[in-house]
Amino acid sequence: MVQHPEPPKAHQEQPRAQRLGPRPLPLHLATTNLMLLSSLAVWPIAKNASPHLNPHWLARFSQLLPDLASVDPNEFTAALIRAGLARIGAMTGGMQRYRRHGWHRDLPDPPVFWREGSSRLLAYGEAGMPVLLVPSLVNRAYVLDLAEGQSLARWLPRSSTARQGMRPFLLDWGDPGRAEQRFDLAAYIARIRRALKHVKRETGQTPILLGYCMGGNLALAAAVTAPEDVAALALLATPWDFHAGGAHHAALVQALAPALVPAPASAGEAPPMLEVDTLQGFFWALDPFTALKKFTQFATLPEGSDAERRFVAMEDWLNDGVPLAGAVARECLLGWYGENRPVQGRWLIDGRPVLPQDWRKPALVVLPERDKLVPKEGAAALLTQMPQAQRLDAPSGHIGMMVGPRAEAGLWQPLADWLAATAGTGAAAKTRSQTEKPARKPRSRTAPSTGPRTGRRATKVQA
Numbered sequence: 001m002v003q004h005p006e007p008p009k010a011h012q013e014q015p016r017a018q019r020l021g022p023r024p025l026p027l028h029l030a031t032t033n034l035m036l037l038s039s040l041a042v043w044p045i046a047k048n049a050s051p052h053l054n055p056h057w058l059a060r061f062s063q064l065l066p067d068l069a070s071v072d073p074n075e076f077t078a079a080l081i082r083a084g085l086a087r088i089g090a091m092t093g094g095m096q097r098y099r100r101h102g103w104h105r106d107l108p109d110p111p112v113f114w115r116e117g118s119s120r121l122l123a124y125g126e127a128g129m130p131v132l133l134v135p136s137l138v139n140r141a142y143v144l145d146l147a148e149g150q151s152l153a154r155w156l157p158r159s160s161t162a163r164q165g166m167r168p169f170l171l172d173w174g175d176p177g178r179a180e181q182r183f184d185l186a187a188y189i190a191r192i193r194r195a196l197k198h199v200k201r202e203t204g205q206t207p208i209l210l211g212y213c214m215g216g217n218l219a220l221a222a223a224v225t226a227p228e229d230v231a232a233l234a235l236l237a238t239p240w241d242f243h244a245g246g247a248h249h250a251a252l253v254q255a256l257a258p259a260l261v262p263a264p265a266s267a268g269e270a271p272p273m274l275e276v277d278t279l280q281g282f283f284w285a286l287d288p289f290t291a292l293k294k295f296t297q298f299a300t301l302p303e304g305s306d307a308e309r310r311f312v313a314m315e316d317w318l319n320d321g322v323p324l325a326g327a328v329a330r331e332c333l334l335g336w337y338g339e340n341r342p343v344q345g346r347w348l349i350d351g352r353p354v355l356p357q358d359w360r361k362p363a364l365v366v367l368p369e370r371d372k373l374v375p376k377e378g379a380a381a382l383l384t385q386m387p388q389a390q391r392l393d394a395p396s397g398h399i400g401m402m403v404g405p406r407a408e409a410g411l412w413q414p415l416a417d418w419l420a421a422t423a424g425t426g427a428a429a430k431t432r433s434q435t436e437k438p439a440r441k442p443r444s445r446t447a448p449s450t451g452p453r454t455g456r457r458a459t460k461v462q463a
Contacts, residue, residue, distance in 0.1 A: 019099045021319030024277040027284055028291035032091055035289070036084030043080060087292065094295030101312045105147060114198045118174035121195050125157030128165030129423045130199050130207035134192060134222075136214035137328065138279055140320050141172040143402060144212065147313045150403040152412055159416045166419060169199055169207070171215075176325050182270040184327040185218070186349045192222040196229040208419060210234040212402065213374065214332070217342065221349050224358045232362040232422045234415065235389075237374045237398050240356070240382045241343040242336050245375025250337050252285055257333035261326065271326025279321055286372055306405075314399060343381050356386035362422045363389035366401070366411065373398040390418065 022028050068076065113123035121132075124145075133153060135141040145153040156166040171192065176183070192209075199207045209230045211219025216238025223230040243250045260278060264271050284290070294311075301308045324332075341347040347354050365382050368374075383389055394401040394411045401411045 019316070019319070021098070021315055022095065022291050022295070023280045023319045023321070024284070025095075027281060029092075031284075031288045032088055032292050035292070036081075036088065039080055039084060040077065043077065087296065090296045090299055091292050092295075094297070094299035095291075097299060098295065098312060098315060101308075103309050103312045105142070105313065105316065107142075107145065107147065107151070110153075113169055113202070114195060116191060116194065117179050118177040119191060119195075120172045120174065121198070122153075122170040122172055123167070124153045124170065125165065125167040128157065128167040129419065130203045130205050131156065131166055131168045131419060132192075132196060132199055132207045132209050133168055133170045134209065134211040134215035134219045135171070135173070136212065137173055137188065137218075138214065138322060138324055140317060140322060141170055143317050143399070144170055146317060146403045147309075150310065150313060150407070152402060152407075152415075155408065155412055156416060156419075159412075164423065166416070167203070169195075171195055173322070175322060176273070181273060181325055182327070183325045185221070185331050188328070189218055189221045189225070189349055192218060193226045193229065196222065196226060200229055206231040208232045208234065208422065210236065211238060212236045213238065213398070217336075217354075220356060220359070221347075221354045224354060224356075225349060225352065227359070227361065230361070232364075232419075233359060234364040234366070234418070235379075235382060236366040236411075236415075237368050237371055237379060237401070238365070238382065239336070239342075239374045239378045240385070241340065241378045243340045243378075244343075244381060245377035249286060250340070253282070253333055253337040256282075257330075257338060261329045261333050263330075264326075271330055273326055274324040274329035276321035276323055279324065280319075283373070310403070310405065314403060318399075343385075356382055359386055360388070364392060364415070364418050365389045366392045366394055366415070368394045368396055368398055368401045370396065370400075371398040392418070 110122045110124050112120050114121040122141075122145075133141075133144050135144060145151045148154075153168045153170050156168050159166060173188075180187075196207060196209065206229065209219050209223055209232070211217070211234070213236070216235040217240075219233065220235060220238070223233045261271065261274055298308070298311050301311065335341045335347065339346070342354065345353050345355055363386055365379065365386070367376050367379050369376070371379070383391055392411075392414055396404050396406055396410055401407060404410075
């Protein structure tokens with residue numbers, strides 16, 4: 001059954017809910033207080049140059065001992081307490097300022113082009129080269145449409161790079177409904193394939209597929225299992241070797257995952273969902289003092305500044321998480337992070353391994369320079385297994401490259417250049433030229449596009 005686009009709904013002001021972030025708040029507060037207590041605890045050991053102290057810190061403390069010899073121990077302890085309380089005060093002051101801030105995301109939704117279960121395909125623009133955007137499952141899709149000036153989805157149709165224009169379609173996964181709570185990764189990938197077929201049928205063009213973060217893993221699997229429905233593939237900050245550049249993170253997941261993502265209680269039941277605060281706890285483990293650093297810095301930003309608004313927008317999105325279906329959580333935490341199956345060729349979808357080398361059409365791999373969530377080495381493994389792919393190094397972090405102040409110059413524009421160049425080679429435009437029509441009617445069929453082969457040499461996209 002053909003699903004015609006739904007018109008955009010008029011934006012209605014919603015009651016402002018109390019901000020919950022940073023989540024989980026008790027964990028962030030406890031971590032900072034633990035830092036204060038540990039400073040007080042280590043001082044008696046350090047001042048005596050205990051041989052049990054870490055050698056690196058023992059050497060640094062030993063250099064301070066002559067200066068501390070004349071300091072009253074009680075006064076120094078009091079100074080430690082004041083310094084710790086000042087740091088806690090600066091952090092909590094930043095948190096309170098964030099939680100009281102008046103900015104809230106109020107962008108109206110674009111038309112719904114297709115819907116299935118809890119998922120929607122949102123259409124940006126009315127014509128042009130179709131580009132299907134696939135976000136991660138663990139955060140809201142609107143990171144690709146965060147705010148005015150921070151929306152790749154709204155910027156691409158206005159970009160002058162592509163002669164025929166661009167028409168992004170954002171796959172908004174939504175909250176898992178009754179059906180999605182029983183989904184595994186294969187079920188989500190099958191949904192992407194159905195979305196691709198709908199876009200191809202309704203636009204008359206074979207879309208380019210773009211995946212961000214975990215969405216890149218899903219997009220790659222969809223592309224290699226349905227290559228006739230994908231003209232080209234872009235993978236942004238997509239983890240592939242989960243043990244590269246962050247082995248300690250993998251070890252932590254291996255230790256915690258069995259308890260956090262248990263098997264189903266009985267045959268036929270779905271594993272329990274992995275809730276948002278538990279997921280946020282994993283992100284906290286990547287850098288336990290992130291909240292201390294970023295909210296202390298936020299407290300110093302000028303009120304009403306663009307930097308202040310950008311911080312609030314990103315933080316709101318970070319804390320607006322989505323629970324993960326139990327089977328998906330087990331596949332990701334145990335199979336990806338624990339056993340590192342993707343890079344070993346052991347990640348199976350419908351019994352078939354997902355192999356990047358099976359993708360023969362144009363591809364782009366984007367590597368953020370300062371990515372704490374997806375180490376650069378782990379994402380770069382895709383270039384080894386997909387040697388025809390072009391490479392783009394984005395000068396930001398995992399989230400900053402998408403919505404930060406340098407996003408347009410560092411990612412959006414070079415990405416648009418690659419999309420336009422790919423379309424210009426015929427990969428995305430071939431279906432239209434074959435039909436010799438400017439547009440297609442709904443439900444009409446098109447010949448599958450195989451797309452051009454590219455050189456085997458990996459190159460770097462110049463911004």
